[in-house]
Amino acid sequence: MNGMTRTRRGALCGLLMLASSATAVLARSTDDPVTAVSFFHMALLDGNVGAVLSQLAPEVVIVQNGSEVRSREDYAAGPLKKDIALLSTFYVETLSQTSDVQESLAWVSTRMRYLDKSLDTPIERFGTETAVLRRSAAGWQIVHLHVSSTVGPDKRQSP
Numbered sequence: 001m002n003g004m005t006r007t008r009r010g011a012l013c014g015l016l017m018l019a020s021s022a023t024a025v026l027a028r029s030t031d032d033p034v035t036a037v038s039f040f041h042m043a044l045l046d047g048n049v050g051a052v053l054s055q056l057a058p059e060v061v062i063v064q065n066g067s068e069v070r071s072r073e074d075y076a077a078g079p080l081k082k083d084i085a086l087l088s089t090f091y092v093e094t095l096s097q098t099s100d101v102q103e104s105l106a107w108v109s110t111r112m113r114y115l116d117k118s119l120d121t122p123i124e125r126f127g128t129e130t131a132v133l134r135r136s137a138a139g140w141q142i143v144h145l146h147v148s149s150t151v152g153p154d155k156r157q158s159p
Contacts (some may be wrong), residue, residue: 033106034099036140040131041110045092047084049076057134057141064147068103088123090114091138104135125151 004096045049055073062069062079092114099108110129115122124131132144 020040033108033140036133037108037131040142044084044087055142057143060143062145089117091117106133123151125149
């Protein structure tokens with residue numbers, strides 16, 4: 001699968017996000033790491049805690065803007081509900097998504113744009129996320145997630 005196909009698949013998953021809620025779309029089809037990450041994003045936007053946690057390995061390490069969480073259980077007990085609440089205040093657009101698979105390990109890099117729903121003049125925020133996934137009998141699960149964001153114009157060029 002080439003990078004262009006992966007980018008199109010990521011864009012398609014972004015359109016699915018607009019068309020229906022994650023609860024309706026989530027079929028636990030994690031045969032593909034890009035799909036697993038897209039389902040994770042949809043579940044967060046939909047506020048579906050169970051679906052979010054199902055995409056994370058128990059030993060997941062999540063780094064968000066300098067803070068670190070070292071397990072799925074700790075994420076559920078701490079930042080997850082705050083992340084869901086924060087994301088509910090934004091419109092989210094996937095700008096690009098690339099990935100690579102090497103046997104039972106994969107990475108997915110996603111660039112997103114967030115627009116604040118609550119303001120007359122929305123503030124743009126841009127995010128970059130890298131997910132490392134491992135394939136098991138349960139499908140692809142996220143074992144490491146690194147998220148960072150910035151406010152203001154996105155000065156980076158698309159890959």
